[in-house]
Amino acid sequence: MSAARYDAIIIGGGHNGLVAAAYLARAGRKVLVLEKRPVVGGAAVTEEIFPGFKFSVFSYVVSLLRPEIIRDLDLPRHGLQILPLESTVTPLDNGDYLGSWADPDENRRELSRHSPRDAEAMIQFGRLMQHMALAVKPILGMVPPDPASLAPSDLAGLLKLGTHFRSLGAERFHALFKLMTMSSADYLDEWFEFDALKATKSASGIIGTFLGPRSPGSAYVLLHHYMGEIDGAFRAWGFQKGGTGAISNSIASAARAFGAEIRTDAGVEKVIVKDGRATGVALSSGDEISAPLVVSCLDPRRTFTQLVDTKDLPDDLVEGVRRYKFRGSSGKVNLALDGLPDLTCLPGYGPHLRGAISISPSLSYLERAYDDAKYGEFSRHPYMDIVIPSMIDPQMAPPGKHVMSIFVQYAPYHLNGGWTDAKRDAFGDAVVDTLAQYAPNIKKLILHRQVLTPLDIERITGLSEGNIFQGELALHQLFFLRPVPEWAKYNTPIKGYWQCGAGTHPGGGIMGASGRLAALEMLHRTRAGS
Amino acid sequence: MLKSTPFHARTSALVRAQTWRRWNGYQVGSAYDPHPDREYAAVRNAAALFDVSPLCKYLISGPDAMRLLDRMVTRDVSKCAVGQVLYTPWCDIHGKVVDDGTISRLDQGTYRLTSAEPQLRWLSMSGIGMDVNVDDISECTGALALQGPLSRDILAALSPDDIASLKYFRLMSTTLGGVPVTVSRTGYTGDLGYEIWVDAEKAVALWDALMAKGAWFGIVPAGIWALDIARIEAGLVMADVDYHSAHRAHIEAQKSSPLELNLGWTVSAKKGPFTGRAALAAEREKGPEWSFVGISVNWESLEALYRVHGLPPQLPTVAWRTSTPVYRGGDQIGYASSGCWSPLLKEYLALAHIRAPHFAPGTRVNIEITVEHERRQAAAVVRKLPFFDPERKKA
Numbered sequence: 021m022s023a024a025r026y027d028a029i030i031i032g033g034g035h036n037g038l039v040a041a042a043y044l045a046r047a048g049r050k051v052l053v054l055e056k057r058p059v060v061g062g063a064a065v066t067e068e069i070f071p072g073f074k075f076s077v078f079s080y081v082v083s084l085l086r087p088e089i090i091r092d093l094d095l096p097r098h099g100l101q102i103l104p105l106e107s108t109v110t111p112l113d114n115g116d117y118l119g120s121w122a123d124p125d126e127n128r129r130e131l132s133r134h135s136p137r138d139a140e141a142m143i144q145f146g147r148l149m150q151h152m153a154l155a156v157k158p159i160l161g162m163v164p165p166d167p168a169s170l171a172p173s174d175l176a177g178l179l180k181l182g183t184h185f186r187s188l189g190a191e192r193f194h195a196l197f198k199l200m201t202m203s204s205a206d207y208l209d210e211w212f213e214f215d216a217l218k219a220t221k222s223a224s225g226i227i228g229t230f231l232g233p234r235s236p237g238s239a240y241v242l243l244h245h246y247m248g249e250i251d252g253a254f255r256a257w258g259f260q261k262g263g264t265g266a267i268s269n270s271i272a273s274a275a276r277a278f279g280a281e282i283r284t285d286a287g288v289e290k291v292i293v294k295d296g297r298a299t300g301v302a303l304s305s306g307d308e309i310s311a312p313l314v315v316s317c318l319d320p321r322r323t324f325t326q327l328v329d330t331k332d333l334p335d336d337l338v339e340g341v342r343r344y345k346f347r348g349s350s351g352k353v354n355l356a357l358d359g360l361p362d363l364t365c366l367p368g369y370g371p372h373l374r375g376a377i378s379i380s381p382s383l384s385y386l387e388r389a390y391d392d393a394k395y396g397e398f399s400r401h402p403y404m405d406i407v408i409p410s411m412i413d414p415q416m417a418p419p420g421k422h423v424m425s426i427f428v429q430y431a432p433y434h435l436n437g438g439w440t441d442a443k444r445d446a447f448g449d450a451v452v453d454t455l456a457q458y459a460p461n462i463k464k465l466i467l468h469r470q471v472l473t474p475l476d477i478e479r480i481t482g483l484s485e486g487n488i489f490q491g492e493l494a495l496h497q498l499f500f501l502r503p504v505p506e507w508a509k510y511n512t513p514i515k516g517y518w519q520c521g522a523g524t525h526p527g528g529g530i531m532g533a534s535g536r537l538a539a540l541e542m543l544h545r546t547r548a549g550s
Numbered sequence: 551m552l553k554s555t556p557f558h559a560r561t562s563a564l565v566r567a568q569t570w571r572r573w574n575g576y577q578v579g580s581a582y583d584p585h586p587d588r589e590y591a592a593v594r595n596a597a598a599l600f601d602v603s604p605l606c607k608y609l610i611s612g613p614d615a616m617r618l619l620d621r622m623v624t625r626d627v628s629k630c631a632v633g634q635v636l637y638t639p640w641c642d643i644h645g646k647v648v649d650d651g652t653i654s655r656l657d658q659g660t661y662r663l664t665s666a667e668p669q670l671r672w673l674s675m676s677g678i679g680m681d682v683n684v685d686d687i688s689e690c691t692g693a694l695a696l697q698g699p700l701s702r703d704i705l706a707a708l709s710p711d712d713i714a715s716l717k718y719f720r721l722m723s724t725t726l727g728g729v730p731v732t733v734s735r736t737g738y739t740g741d742l743g744y745e746i747w748v749d750a751e752k753a754v755a756l757w758d759a760l761m762a763k764g765a766w767f768g769i770v771p772a773g774i775w776a777l778d779i780a781r782i783e784a785g786l787v788m789a790d791v792d793y794h795s796a797h798r799a800h801i802e803a804q805k806s807s808p809l810e811l812n813l814g815w816t817v818s819a820k821k822g823p824f825t826g827r828a829a830l831a832a833e834r835e836k837g838p839e840w841s842f843v844g845i846s847v848n849w850e851s852l853e854a855l856y857r858v859h860g861l862p863p864q865l866p867t868v869a870w871r872t873s874t875p876v877y878r879g880g881d882q883i884g885y886a887s888s889g890c891w892s893p894l895l896k897e898y899l900a901l902a903h904i905r906a907p908h909f910a911p912g913t914r915v916n917i918e919i920t921v922e923h924e925r926r927q928a929a930a931v932v933r934k935l936p937f938f939d940p941e942r943k944k945a
Contacts, residue, residue, distance in 0.1 A: 087896070091849060096895045103595055104587045123567075123584040154862065261595055374588075414596050414700060414768035 026052045026281075028313035028542075029301055031288045031327065032482075034062025036521045037317035038271040038282075039535030040542075042093050045278035047543050052309065053272075053280060054301065056287030056482065059265065060272050062317075063481050063488060064530050066265025070468035072418045073356040076263035077470075078477065078488065080352075080407060080425045081105060083257045084247055084531040085267070086160070092536075098277070099270035101261040103412050107375030109366065110220045111458040113382070117365035118216045119372065135214040145211050148195060149246040155188050155196050156243060160526045160533050163541050164500040164508045199239050200495060205383050207239040219380040223403055226429060228488045228528065230347040232390030233383055237495045244493070244529065259412045267530055291316070291327045291517060298328075298517035313542065317521040317535070319483060319490035320344055320503035324512070324519075333513055340504030344497060344523075348474030348486030349393060351431035353451045355424040356417070356468035360408070361459035374411045379404040379454060393430030398447045401454050403429045421467070426451055433474035433485040444471050489528030490521050499525055510538040511545065518542055552577040555603035556692035556753030560761075564771055571774060574667065576604040579773040586779070586868060587893065589772035593739050593780045594894050596768030597698035599760060600777055602738075602745065603753075605651070606668050607688045611660040614680035619653055619661055622676040624808055624830070626821040630655045635719045635734050638816050639808045640672075645829030646796035646805035648672060649789060650813075654721050654734055662687075662747070666789040672797075676825065692753035696760065697743030697780070699942055700767040705733065705744060707763050716744075718944040727759025738777060740784020742942040778869040779890045782901055785844060785935025787811050791871045792842070792887040792901055809838040810903070812935060841909035844933035845876065845886055847898040847917060851929035855921045865891045865898060876902050877916040877927060883908040886917060892937065899937055900930075908932070 030037045033055030041051045059065050063078040106122035119130045131139040165177025204225030208218040222233035224245040231238045260267045287304040300310030316323040324341045366372050389399035405427040410417035417423045448471035456462050474486025500508045502525045520538035522528035553576045567584040570577045592598040620627035625638040632655050639650040651665040673684050705713045708726040721734035729752045737743035748756045793806040808817050852863045869890035876884045889900030911934040916927035
């Protein structure tokens with residue numbers, strides 16, 4: 021085994037691993053990132069899967085990347101360039117559409133066509149969600165205190181949290197509590213009457229989660245989206261030039277500028293543990309590399325049950341990880357197109373093609389899509405969030421051609437009878453057929469089709485059960501419960517072995533917060549000498 | 551009634567929110583969309599098409615054309631080759647800036663001068679006794695700026711000539727979609743970009759050709775709001791905003807020298823007599839009293855000012871042009887003359903006039919911010935200009 025040339029080894033070059041590497045390197049640590057794939061980014065990668073057509077293969081928009089990370093790592097100078105994604109259009113079953121536009125007056129006029137009352141409510145609702153997002157924002161920036169602990173740092177954290185919630189005032193605190201516990205459909209029912217509006221809004225509450233819009237707990241995920249909108253003041257919401265892989269590359273470039281080393285095609289087999297302490301890693305190639313700090317940015321299942329031996333861990337932790345819910349529920353269809361889709365509700369070329377197209381005509385439609393999944397089938401008529409990145413960044417496709425990204429829900433990991441090539445094709449067909457109901461010309465435009473089931477997502481990225489958030493963003497798996505109680509502060513029972521990634525607080529999306537918090541916590545704790 | 555530009559037939563149909571503004575006696579769009587976000591993004595991502603026809607344009611020819619210009623401006627015009635473009639300010643006898651613009655050498659004895667404000671009188675005063683013709687071609691010449699990383703691809707697709715090899719600050723005559731034009735690799739955005747000069751009667755045909763071919767490359771017609779953000783990122787000074795013409799200033803303190811505007815590089819130390827030479831030489835000797843620099847506002851500091859009120863930072867969505875005090879250690883050391891949130895750099899930026907000796911990059915200063923009707927100060931730092939300078943600009 022070679023001498024320890026590194027202070028820290030980071031397993032997994034996803035965006036959180038890269039963020040952690042950059043912060044550790046910035047603090048003067050010698051860092052090595054090991055990524056099993058030939059590209060860094062994890063689920064935030066851009067790949068040319070069809071000649072001349074570039075795809076954000078998995079994660080496709082950015083809304084939550086923490087502004088402090090953008091500043092600390094100087095990401096714009098390393099290639100971060102976020103372009104506006106301004107609108108959402110929901111085609112309706114009656115041939116009309118519901119548009120959500122960037123300009124507040126245009127937006128209000130559009131909504132008034134469907135419900136003047138909702139148009140008014142939207143303004144107040146937006147204000148409330150902004151307040152809620154502000155209320156949650158400090159939580160995203162803190163290491164979760166353990167409420168069952170009497171340690172001074174935990175008590176201080178809880179006090180800070182308590183003081184913060186008190187400062188919200190009763191009205192906002194109650195609103196927040198409702199938001200944390202209700203279903204998104206129920207929550208939106210309190211505000212709006214127009215079904216397609218509620219459906220489209222509630223869709224953001226089910227993304228990546230095995231819940232329907234009527235399932236309690238789904239309202240919280242709504243809030244996650246508004247977090248991006250208050251950061252809309254800094255305008256960090258939209259589409260990354262060059263696809264989401266370019267975000268990962270910008271973070272990698274920043275990490276390298278601070279001195280971190282990044283190795284691709286370097287999968288890690290095991291973390292080497294001696295006397296309860298991590299001392300390095302063994303690569304799939306058989307090489308071993310030592311370092312006093314080993315950080316797993318893989319999901320909790322891999323971190324605790326695959327990279328290390330469970331006998332080195334307390335039973336309750338292992339049991340907690342076993343119960344931790346992944347249940348990948350979404351798939352992705354990427355299309356190379358010969359031209360632009362022609363929507364029946366908005367024929368021809370128009371600004372709607374530069375924004376999102378949401379297939380969410382009604383709450384019942386979404387709930388029925390969930391019903392299919394509940395009983396082990398993919399949705400015959402799924403919820404789809406569609407963008408045409410080449411309309412925003414023309415360099416994603418050859419001139420006059422286009423790429424289309426379709427996020428699809430539901431596609432359960434645990435499909436009846438399991439996923440097969442035939443099932444994958446049938447799933448792809450269901451997506452294209454559904455889209456063709458709203459854009460009949462789509463089928464003849466398709467030059468290439470890539471269909472990704474949760475099983476494919478797991479196979480390619482390593483995300484267990486294909487869950488895009490490294491585990492569901494459900495209330496029982498958030499904050500001091502993520503991934504399991506008592507182990508939500510990025511450390512593990514094995515000394516020198518740390519965890520980070522979307523499976524830790526504050527969860528998924530291209531946010532980078534867990535990478536940053538984990539790195540800062542490691543620096544803090546290792547400086548203190550533990 | 552304000553004048554309209556030769557592209558009005560096309561642009562007027564696009565200004566969705568009727569956000570018109572004045573520019574040198576013309577009406578032009580502040581933005582075509584209600585908000586400039588997408589128009590600005592096109593500058594840095596694809597290609598933005600600006601109507602810059604309101605610029606004043608003069609054709610200067612005759613045996614003394616070069617002498618006239620060399621005498622008037624601060625740069626050495628004798629070094630300007632055929633097909634070359636110079637950016638330059640020009641000054642009054644006291645070395646204070648009158649205006650700034652570009653000089654293009656179209657052929658051996660013909661130059662085109664652009665300026666922000668009319669200069670016919672100043673040109674004739676500068677050319678007394680010289681054998682030179684000055685034609686004001688402002689109204690009969692349309693001008694477009696096509697700016698952004700894909701601007702070259704669009705022009706290359708429209709021109710039979712080798713536009714791709716046109717170098718920074720060079721120009722060529724060509725046709726675009728069959729319309730005769732001159733194209734210069736210049737602009738006001740600090741990005742890869744071109745300015746296109748066309749006879750007014752062919753203006754609409756040129757616009758249509760650019761828009762049709764540009765559609766494949768993400769072309770977006772863009773207005774002054776977008777231009778303003780881009781030029782602040784590029785650290786480019788704007789007449790009447792960041793400085794006042796010596797011919798319009800009411801008092802001495804309102805005037806600026808090129809050295810005070812970070813334009814020292816445009817003042818030739820070697821060439822023959824020109825207006826303001828003695829004053830500028832003397833100023834260079836003792837060092838300018840002011841410098842024109844970048845200011846970057848510290849975000850945490852800004853957040854803290856707003857957090858007191860339970861608010862996230864509220865920033866204007868378009869660039870501001872209000873003189874804003876800049877302090878150091880309690881004393882006012884200057885003022886910012888324009889500023890904006892940079893959507894690209896994710897920073898709150900300003901352009902500022904700072905007194906010696908406080909203008910070194912890295913100097914920590916404070917800038918006045920009005921938060922909920924109260925005047926506060928946010929921490930900021932002096933930065934070297936430009937804020938943004940991509941390789942593609944000159945590559």
